[in-house]
Amino acid sequence: MSLTNKPTANGGFVPRDRAWQPDALTPQYKTSVKRSPHAALLSFPSTLSEETSPVFGHSMLGALDNDLIHNFAADGQSAIGPRIIVHGRVLDEMGRPVPGALLEFWQANAGGRYRHKKESYLAPLDPNFGGCGRTITGDDGSYEFRTIQPGPYPWPNGMNDWRPAHIHFSVFGNGFAQRLITQMYFEGDPHIRLCPIVGVLKSQDAIDALTAPLDMHRTVPMDSRAFKFDIVLRGRRQTYFENRKEGM
Amino acid sequence: MVQKIDYLRESPSQTAGPYVHIGCTPNFTGIDIYGGDLGTSMKTGPVQGQEITIKGTVFDGTGTPLKDAMIEIWQPDAAGLFPSENETRGTADPNFTGWGRSPGDMNTGEFTFETVKPGGVPWPDGRIQAPHITAWIVARGINLGLHTRIYFDDEPDANAADPILTRIEHQNRIPTLLAKKTDQGAYQFDIHLQGPNETIFFDI
Numbered sequence: 001m002s003l004t005n006k007p008t009a010n011g012g013f014v015p016r017d018r019a020w021q022p023d024a025l026t027p028q029y030k031t032s033v034k035r036s037p038h039a040a041l042l043s044f045p046s047t048l049s050e051e052t053s054p055v056f057g058h059s060m061l062g063a064l065d066n067d068l069i070h071n072f073a074a075d076g077q078s079a080i081g082p083r084i085i086v087h088g089r090v091l092d093e094m095g096r097p098v099p100g101a102l103l104e105f106w107q108a109n110a111g112g113r114y115r116h117k118k119e120s121y122l123a124p125l126d127p128n129f130g131g132c133g134r135t136i137t138g139d140d141g142s143y144e145f146r147t148i149q150p151g152p153y154p155w156p157n158g159m160n161d162w163r164p165a166h167i168h169f170s171v172f173g174n175g176f177a178q179r180l181i182t183q184m185y186f187e188g189d190p191h192i193r194l195c196p197i198v199g200v201l202k203s204q205d206a207i208d209a210l211t212a213p214l215d216m217h218r219t220v221p222m223d224s225r226a227f228k229f230d231i232v233l234r235g236r237r238q239t240y241f242e243n244r245k246e247g248m
Numbered sequence: 249m250v251q252k253i254d255y256l257r258e259s260p261s262q263t264a265g266p267y268v269h270i271g272c273t274p275n276f277t278g279i280d281i282y283g284g285d286l287g288t289s290m291k292t293g294p295v296q297g298q299e300i301t302i303k304g305t306v307f308d309g310t311g312t313p314l315k316d317a318m319i320e321i322w323q324p325d326a327a328g329l330f331p332s333e334n335e336t337r338g339t340a341d342p343n344f345t346g347w348g349r350s351p352g353d354m355n356t357g358e359f360t361f362e363t364v365k366p367g368g369v370p371w372p373d374g375r376i377q378a379p380h381i382t383a384w385i386v387a388r389g390i391n392l393g394l395h396t397r398i399y400f401d402d403e404p405d406a407n408a409a410d411p412i413l414t415r416i417e418h419q420n421r422i423p424t425l426l427a428k429k430t431d432q433g434a435y436q437f438d439i440h441l442q443g444p445n446e447t448i449f450f451d452i
Binding site for chain 2: 011012013015016017018020021022023024026029031032033034035036037038039041042043044045046047048049050051052053054055056062064065071072091092093094095104105106114115116117118119130131132134168170171174176177179180181182183197198200201205206209210231232233234235
């Protein structure tokens with residue numbers, strides 16, 4: 001058995017827990033109504049097409065890719081807002097680290113405004129903040145990046161809906177079946193319990209799984225606070241007793 | 249009481265939201281900090297096999313094209329080999345990445361992939377599956393990324409013997425999984441999230 005989630009020749013994925021993941025149709029999040037498939041999904045055991053995944057090397061990363069405070073800023077400038085470090089580990093459902101996982105993250109600025117031409121919120125852009133970054137997990141599945149804490153913002157859904165402060169994450173594992181996009185929320189944000197998008201989650205446990213606690217141990221004194229956010233990807237079966245030639 | 253099985257639970261998914269392009273294709277949105285977007289080109293040099301272009305559009309249940317989606321594809325090379333760490337059957341074409349990502353056209357939402365016709369990949373029992381490409385769709389309003397496959401309508405014999413296509417109960421829905429050949433080396437693959445032509449999506 002391998003200690004990590006690194007692929008082996010015979011590592012099918014355990015099924016995704018559809019009772020835990022959000023449903024496609026969640027009417028309180030209005031956009032889902034016409035964008036949700038109605039037919040049942042077709043289930044089958046994972047094959048090489050789902051058990052393999054593109055490999056991203058650390059060499060593709062620029063020095064500031066995981067520093068959103070500076071990666072869009074003019075020389076000598078930095079983004080405005082509460083300085084934070086976000087760190088954690090990418091694990092699989094068996095608790096094994098997922099090394100080499102590409103993480104991409106994006107977020108609004110400290111005023112709750114995205115740098116996007118379709119964004120209409122009146123809060124101002126920060127000329128020194130682009131709002132995206134990326135990194136790749138180390139051998140122990142760990143990652144970290146530096147950014148500013150994003151602000152909450154209003155969005156057109158109900159008449160007065162606001163998103164809690166959040167950071168979007170896109171995650172690659174070692175198999176395309178693990179591909180995941182999710183959002184990280186911040187401990188103590190009163191908007192979490194009010195948000196229709198958070199509301200698609202089916203339990204308080206699921207909300208907690210996306211809520212990052214303040215982590216004073218990783219806080220840098222007189223510089224940045226830290227939040228810890230672990231990410232769990234689907235688990236891969238690993239056993240000597242799996243003979244795929246004889247059946248599934 | 250029995251012992252506790254202490255597996256972790258997969259992180260719950262949340263929608264990619266309206267600004268997924270900021271995070272995944274920032275250059276496309278005018279944020280040029282990486283020197284280009286990942287997945288824009290699937291070829292790093294001359295590739296083996298037949299080069300093809302796949303175009304398509306993602307439609308919602310009203311027939312409206314999505315302009316804020318992101319589509320990713322993952323496939324083997326022309327010989328059926330993946331450029332992946334756990335490809336044990338051989339070495340894939342070094343000039344082919346196997347992975348493409350498209351934010352769609354800014355005005356129409358149409359996505360385009362310049363790729364190669366994939367080779368066959370074995371089913372767990374050793375049978376060779378029909379040539380196919382794995383596709384993954386995320387967008388505002390999609391709570392959990394949608395997996396599907398792109399098969400090819402000019403592979404009727406391979407499709408008729410494919411272990412997945414033959415197990416589909418509603419055979420009249422199979423055309424939703426077929427890229428339609430529109431010209432030499434050109435295919436059309438539209439994705440319908442909902443409605444009478446709803447694409448077959450996979451629980452994989």
